[in-house]
Amino acid sequence: MYYSIDINFFYWKDNLVTLHFKYDQARRRFVKWDQNEIAVVPDFHKRILFSDEVHFWFNGYVNKQKCRIWSKVNPQVYAKTPLHPEKLTVWCALWAGGVIGPYFFKNDEGYNVTVNGDRYRAMITNFFIPELNNHDVQELWFQQDGATCHTPNATIDLLKDTFGDRLISRLGPVNWLPRSCDLTPLDYFLWGYIKSLVYADKPQTLDHLKDNIHRVIANIRPQMLEKVIENFTSRLDYIRASRVSPMPEIIFKM
Numbered sequence: 001m002y003y004s005i006d007i008n009f010f011y012w013k014d015n016l017v018t019l020h021f022k023y024d025q026a027r028r029r030f031v032k033w034d035q036n037e038i039a040v041v042p043d044f045h046k047r048i049l050f051s052d053e054v055h056f057w058f059n060g061y062v063n064k065q066k067c068r069i070w071s072k073v074n075p076q077v078y079a080k081t082p083l084h085p086e087k088l089t090v091w092c093a094l095w096a097g098g099v100i101g102p103y104f105f106k107n108d109e110g111y112n113v114t115v116n117g118d119r120y121r122a123m124i125t126n127f128f129i130p131e132l133n134n135h136d137v138q139e140l141w142f143q144q145d146g147a148t149c150h151t152p153n154a155t156i157d158l159l160k161d162t163f164g165d166r167l168i169s170r171l172g173p174v175n176w177l178p179r180s181c182d183l184t185p186l187d188y189f190l191w192g193y194i195k196s197l198v199y200a201d202k203p204q205t206l207d208h209l210k211d212n213i214h215r216v217i218a219n220i221r222p223q224m225l226e227k228v229i230e231n232f233t234s235r236l237d238y239i240r241a242s243r244v245s246p247m248p249e250i251i252f253k254m
Helices: 013-040 117-134 153-163 185-198 206-218 222-241
Strands: 002-004 048-057 087-095 098-104 141-143 251-253
Touching: 013 222, 048 185, 087 185, 087 206, 087 222, 098 117, 098 206, 098 222, 117 153, 141 153, 185 206, 185 222
Parallel strands: 048 141
Antiparallel strands: 002 251, 048 087, 087 098
16 A cells, blocks of 8 residues: 655756755755664664644645655646635644644634644643653654744744753754655655545535544554654665655655
8 A cells, every 4th residue: 555645846957956955965964863873772763753734624635835746847737726725734743652643723712723833832832742741751852844833942942841952853953854755754654644534534524524633543553653664764775875865756655
């Protein structure tokens, strides 16, 4: 079984060269660092909490910012969407020990909202950190991407209070490499897997869609997560062997 993330993003030739100059060194440094950590602590990759948020559109629309097609030419793919489609903004953290979440972003009036710095910190304080009480946080690392809502000084300081130097993030002790959805288990597995199932019964309300998301995540078995995280190390090997080129497809084989 394959879960793939559809991409509607293309690299023009000039952009591809720019990406190589700007990001190759960051990818090379991170892959080398991570593989060195695994060489010292063989289960290091199983201690990383990978995190991200994504939109689940009520009409099943796929967010182009989260879904990518690696191509050297413009695929000329277009999608018609409503001007203001209803959606849920969902956050999860995934690691070998399970999935923390889902967390649905809402404002004080209970309406679904997107993420900003204040809402992200509120989620960390009121949801994520209490969830960690069931785990030995001293053994865990936390990863987040470089979205601006994730990286204000106040947010980095808040995460350091919990994880110390075990933080993988732009502006953190260990820098997360940009443009690397091919290395993030939520991008190469979780979001595609959930979206392949939650629309099957054609949910008629956002609450119905939310219930489906809860159900699908609750049914993810530990054996599946073990394979997902082991696949992360294979991706490190591929990127290092290919001189940090992105994987041709963001696909996870189950």
